[in-house]
Amino acid sequence: MRNITDVDAAGGVLRRSQIKPVYDATVPYWRTELHPIDDHRSTEELPEECDIAIIGAGFSGVATAYHLDKLHDGKERPSIVMLEARRVCEGATGRNGGHVKMKTATVHGLIEKFGTELAMEVRDLVMAQNYALKDAVETENLDCEFELRRSYDVYIDEDEAEKAKKDFLANLKAGARWTRDVDMIEGKNIEQVTSIKGAKLALSVPICSLWPYKFVSQILARLVERKAVNLQTNTPVTSVDSTSPRHPSASIIHTPRGTLKAKKLIFATNAYTAGICPSYHETITPVRGTASHLVPSNLISPHLSHTYNINYARPSPTSKSRVDYLNPRPDGSIVVGGGNWTYSNSLSKWYDNFDDSTQLSEARPHFDSLMQRHFKGWEESGAGVERVWTGIQGYTPDGLAHVGEVPGKEGRQWILAGFNGGGNAFIWLTAKGVVEMVANGKDFEDTGLPKLFKTTEERLRQRME
Ligand SMILES: Cc1cc2nc3c(=O)[nH]c(=O)nc-3n(C[C@H](O)[C@H](O)[C@H](O)COP(=O)(O)OP(=O)(O)OC[C@H]3O[C@@H](n4cnc5c(N)ncnc54)[C@H](O)[C@@H]3O)c2cc1C
Incomplete structure (x- = not known):
């Protein structure tokens, strides 16, 4: 593969910072029965600040919000704002196969490339997730053809x-x-x-299968009902300042509707991450x-x-x-x-x-x-x-997701993105691990997540072949 940071196949300029969700997207089968939450805004105005901002209302963003809520059940909740450029689940989550599976060829490939022990951590996550999703469907009483x-x-x-x-x-x-x-x-x-x-x-x-849009939108609706999340759809993030001299320990998130200051920021933006998080310009395509x-x-x-x-x-x-x-x-x-x-x-x-x-x-x-x-x-x-x-x-160059603290932005910014062709199989429990880092201050290594997923400076230097 080529390095296409600056020039696209037609010879035009294509900077990775231009990557963003586009409008008038094709309509997938899964988005033919829309939930009232689809274009919801919890408040008319964008809040000015929050404890935790999550960018992206797909599987990753909503799973993260869900596990944050679970962790704070019965305790004082942090204020959480979820920013979504389009409507709920209008990204890859609303457009995939609804398949929660890791192919045997993928297992073999991981074993050949990384050895059995590391490969098994990934496979075990997938198997555990089948049952964790079943639990969530039953606990939350979701109607999603699981x-x-x-x-x-x-x-x-x-x-x-x-x-x-x-x-x-x-x-x-x-x-x-x-x-x-x-x-x-x-x-x-x-x-x-x-x-x-x-x-x-x-x-x-x-394996398991489900209707991804129904799973995600129903979970999100319950979070919004419980006021656990302030949801702001149709609110694209245009840039993030993480080195503001006035707020050195916060992220300043810019949108056409105003600016949000977040003590902690989670990128759940998968394919679009490079558009607003420069560290991933060359890493997530x-x-x-x-x-x-x-x-x-x-x-x-x-x-x-x-x-x-x-x-x-x-x-x-x-x-x-x-x-x-x-x-x-x-x-x-x-x-x-x-x-x-x-x-x-x-x-x-x-x-x-x-x-x-x-x-x-x-x-x-x-x-x-x-x-x-x-x-x-x-x-x-x-x-x-x-x-x-x-x-x-x-x-991503190595075919694996990037998860954890954004290198150089430790304690302020986290990511779960770059799920390649198969995020459904990983995201639910990966988000749980991310929440352990964000809310409980755990190190990546103590979350039980596969070591291969950890986002590092070294992995950020890898390039697509
Ligand atoms: C055609 C297709 C088929 C697939 N089939 C399968 C399958 O069968 N099984 C499987 O496991 N995986 C499959 N996948 C992959 C799977 O869909 C993804 O890995 C998964 O949905 C990723 O979820 P996510 O929440 O991380 O990303 P997304 O669902 O893409 O969510 C990211 C969200 O972030 C928002 N966002 C991005 N940038 C900004 C911004 N600047 N401001 C505000 N919001 C922003 C987007 O609008 C989007 O809603 C498939 C993908 C595709 C495209």
């Missing part, structure tokens, strides 16, 4: 199937404990078991992705109870992997995302691109007849695209 279920990593590509099998069996033989939850399926009945035509291998893993909602004209029974990552056959052994994710919905429709090989040749369309107001139209034909092409029994389903949308992910 399901504990299983997911298939299916391989149609021969070479990839062989590698996945070899990696898995090596881990199994070595007694790696994560393999206990994973089931390997192959042999003559594999198409029947997985429903996928041409499947060579499948690894079945425990906005990457545009796309997903779709497919609806069958004839309802198919039985229901597809598992979710999927499908690794399709590649045109040649040197081609990059072609992977989609599928999340069958309770009503028989399916959310499908991926298809990035259909537009990947055109770098500026997706890389360092933060515009979710337009479509990646190349992917639409791929999504349109996907069920008929790949699923047994779906040939006459009439399944087709009901809508397609784009969304912006925050990619």
Whole structure:
């Protein structure tokens, strides 16, 4: 990858400080049933100061506010202001696959790159989070189609199937404990078991799925009702001064509606972080992705109870992997995302691109007849695209989130951002760890968060390849 701080693919100037949520975003399936909290402002005027400011009302920002509230339950609460450029959950959280999963290939990749011990910290977080999300749904009585279920990593590509099998069996033989939850399926009945035509291998893993917008907006509504958070939607942060001579121990947050002084500031801005936090200019790159909602004209029974990552056959052994994710919905429709090989040749369309107001139209034909092409029994389903949308992910050079105190701004600013392609699997418990740092003064190492997530000066020096 290139260093695109100053120049974009068309030769124009693109400074990372211009990265921001755009208006007139494409409308994802998940934002078709809006909650009254969607464009709420707790007070007409922006407060002038607060104890803790959270920028971003997506999964990260709301999870952070929730755990802050829990920590202060029955005690004196800090004043918390949440600033959101657009509406609640209009960023990646409202546009993703609703899949809370870590692929087996990702586990293998982490083990190869960082060793088993560090990789397992990340995998354990994902597993713990499945149950923590279930607890939250039950405790808060949320109506968000939450399901504990299983997911298939299916391989149609021969070479990839062989590698996945070899990696898995090596881990199994070595007694790696994560393999206990994973089931390997192959042999003559594999198409029947997985429903996928041409499947060579499948690894079945425990996961959960939910309606991300409903989960986040309902939690946020309860926080606003309890007056635990002052929510300010449609309030973009344009810059943050952290070295104001008048307020050396505070962050001064500028918006078109006025200025907010915060004793503590949390960036929950994922892909957009570089726009207002210069330390991350070269570290978090906005990457545009796309997903779709497919609806069958004839309802198919039985229901597809598992979710999927499908690794399709590649045109040649040197081609990059072609992977989609599928999340069958309770009503028989399916959310499908991926298809990035259909537009990947055109770098500026997706890389360092933060515009979710337009479509990646190349992917639409791929999504349109996907069920008929790949699923047994779906040939006459009439399944087709009901809508397609784009969304912006925050990619980092090492593929891992940046979490903790912003280097050089210790005690004043924290971050949880850069979740690459899969934040749903990490954010809920990562936010809990961040809250331990912000409110209880814990060191990162004492939060139990994966060491690989810690944001450091050294990681800030890494560059995209
Ligand atoms: C198409 C697509 C499919 C995906 N599929 C999956 C999936 O199936 N599973 C999975 O785990 N992950 C998936 N992801 C990734 C996942 O959506 C993200 O990792 C996750 O939602 C990040 O949550 P967040 O709250 O950190 O970021 P966001 O949801 O993007 O929230 C950040 C918020 O900050 C606000 N903000 C940013 N800058 C400013 C500013 N200057 N002032 C005020 N507000 C600001 C934004 O408006 C936004 O609301 C997908 C992403 C995309 C785009």
